[in-house]
Amino acid sequence: MRIILGVFAAALLAGCATPAPPRAAVTPLDHLPALRGDYFPFRSREAGHDYHIYVRLPQDYAAHPARRYPIVYLLDGDSLFPVVGGNHIFLTIDDKMPEVIVVGIAYGSFDKPINRRHIDFMPLGPDVKPGESRIADFHNFLERELIPQVEGRYRADPAKRILFGQSRAGALILYSAFKQPDLFWARIASNPSWTPGEDIFFGAAPAATRPDLQLLVAVGTEEYPDRRIKAGEWFSHWNARRTPWKLTRIDIPGGTHSADAANAYRAAMRQLFLTN
Structure with missing residues (x-):
């Protein structure tokens, strides 16, 4: 009997509790x-595609209405905007570090065909079939x-416009530079893909x-071995030649292919704003 009464009382209290407010369809940032x-x-x-644009404004943006800020455009904003944008504080x-405006360019999903980084960031190459690359269209969109x-x-x-990309998006960074x-x-470019695009x-x-252009390539010491080798070949190639950009290699100690994008961003931004 006591068990029955206890269950009844709990049900009565639950019925009297204040209902939770309905969840918003989109949680405001x-x-x-x-x-x-x-x-x-x-x-x-x-590009013939839909994108979601997220903008992180500096903490003091409203307090300085006449100030203009460096601006960082982040590719793969679906994953990198919350990580890299939030970490800038x-x-x-x-x-x-100086405050910057951070713009995340997102697809709204990791799933194809909504997410098409494999098309938008794919450089042209001998093994790339027609339609498998829209890199020129995406760059025109930018x-x-x-x-x-x-x-x-x-x-x-x-005058202080920056583009950041990781892996396949790092190939878009190199494409843009050329x-x-x-x-x-x-x-x-953080651990960029080197193929296709070698041409x-x-x-x-x-x-x-x-005269002041900068191209920084971050390579994790635990990056995939074939990509570290290709990065070394690329730097050897261009260190012996004249380039329109100041070329900087940044090695991220212990850095793996994907997990150290924020460390690559930090090291590169320190080079741009605190070292140069």
């Missing part, structure tokens, strides 16, 4: 102050659509008008 900023969807005519605390939209909305300093070097002041990456050095 305003409740995550390290990522506070903005979001907007973007339909690209150039700690770089300003520990490393005295140049002609996204950058004007973002830098028209937010107080970015176009195809349109003046578009970004600095490019950071571009080992090809003729591009012409540029800016």
